Amino acid sequence: MLNSFFTFEWRNCSSRYIAVLAFLWSILKVKSLELNFGVQVSLDAAKVVNVTPRYAKLRAGANGSAKGQIIGWENIELISDRPLETMLKEFRQLKEEYPDRILIASIMEEYNKAAWEELIDRVEQTGIDAIEINFSCPHGMPERKMGAAVGQDCALLEEVCGWINAKAAVPVWAKMTPNITDITQPARVALRSGCEGISAINTIMSVMGINLNTLHPEPCVEGYSTPGGYSAKAVHPIALAKVMNIAQMMKAEFGDKDYSLSAIGGVETGGDAAEFILLGSNTVQDVVCLKRLVSFF
Numbered sequence: 397m398l399n400s401f402f403t404f405e406w407r408n409c410s411s412r413y414i415a416v417l418a419f420l421w422s423i424l425k426v427k428s429l430e431l432n433f434g435v436q437v438s439l440d441a442a443k444v445v446n447v448t449p450r451y452a453k454l455r456a457g458a459n460g461s462a463k464g465q466i467i468g469w470e471n472i473e474l475i476s477d478r479p480l481e482t483m484l485k486e487f488r489q490l491k492e493e494y495p496d497r498i499l500i501a502s503i504m505e506e507y508n509k510a511a512w513e514e515l516i517d518r519v520e521q522t523g524i525d526a527i528e529i530n531f532s533c534p535h536g537m538p539e540r541k542m543g544a545a546v547g548q549d550c551a552l553l554e555e556v557c558g559w560i561n562a563k564a565a566v567p568v569w570a571k572m573t574p575n576i577t578d579i580t581q582p583a584r585v586a587l588r589s590g591c592e593g594i595s596a597i598n599t600i601m602s603v604m605g606i607n608l609n610t611l612h613p614e615p616c617v618e619g620y621s622t623p624g625g626y627s628a629k630a631v632h633p634i635a636l637a638k639v640m641n642i643a644q645m646m647k648a649e650f651g652d653k654d655y656s657l658s659a660i661g662g663v664e665t666g667g668d669a670a671e672f673i674l675l676g677s678n679t680v681q682d683v684v685c686l687k688r689l690v691s692f693f
């Protein structure tokens with residue numbers, strides 16, 4: 397999968413890309429791979445404490461057999477705990493090494509206009525081509541109005557999108573959460589508030605299962621657990637429906653605009669990606685192949 401590419405269209409430019417999450421860049425020191433990056437950053441990594449283990453897997457096969465193929469992932473990861481300066485340095489490095497590739501920074505910040513403006517400013521200074529705003533992580537510190545806490549509240553979304561689009565010089569995609577009854581509502585608000593594109597879906601709130609030996613939910617950290625975000629092959633049918641809903645809304649209400657829809661969710665094969673494109677998405681993001689890589693480490 398890493399050597400296959402999807403065609404990416406952004407306004408009048410056409411380029412090839414695979415979107416890759418930032419946390420993997422620290423693992424993948426593979427210069428020969430020609431990747432584009434969707435990179436999750438926020439200003440203050442010191443506020444983040446990630447736990448281990450933070451993933452649980454659902455396997456196909458009888459009784460979740462340990463040999464069954466992994467069809468679902470749950471993650472309870474928070475935002476990256478890598479310092480912003482490190483990320484910015486890597487953005488610059490990537491643009492220097494791959495100037496003809498599209499680099500998209502996926503950013504998330506708390507409900508603070510000045511913090512959003514500073515983050516956008518610093519990220520743009522690295523030469524990135526576009527920004528994806530994470531209004532969609534189900535566990536993105538809702539007490540600080542981050543991630544899905546914004547994407548599930550249209551009034552808040554409109555306000556924050558307004559700040560972001562007033563500041564950003566590059567195109568902005570708003571990434572939507574599927575953890576909402578009608579995903580077209582926040583997508584519409586984001587486009588009306590100046591975003592040029594929509595990404596969908598982020599992970600689905602889930603409890604992966606209960607370990608019947610320990611009686612604790614998975615993943616379990618020192619006896620504690622929390623619902624997390626469900627992804628991978630098992631979410632593909634749900635993602636197809638959500639992307640279809642957004643594509644239909646965009647065609648009906650914004651058909652005269654050059655807006656873009658990026659589809660995400662359980663893409664393992666070219667056929668999976670083609671399904672999204674047939675339903676109206678302009679680009680497709682592949683996260684599953686990266687999870688396979690993570691499994692090696």
Ligand SMILES: Cc1cc2nc3c(=O)[nH]c(=O)nc-3n(C[C@H](O)[C@H](O)[C@H](O)COP(=O)(O)O)c2cc1C
Binds near residue numbers: 662682
């Ligand atoms: C470990 C992990 C970390 C993720 N981190 C982010 C993130 O930082 N920002 C974001 O917008 N989405 C994040 N996501 C969500 C993915 O980008 C994607 O929307 C979701 O996993 C569904 O796609 P998939 O089924 O191909 O994995 C993460 C997903 C996983 C599994």
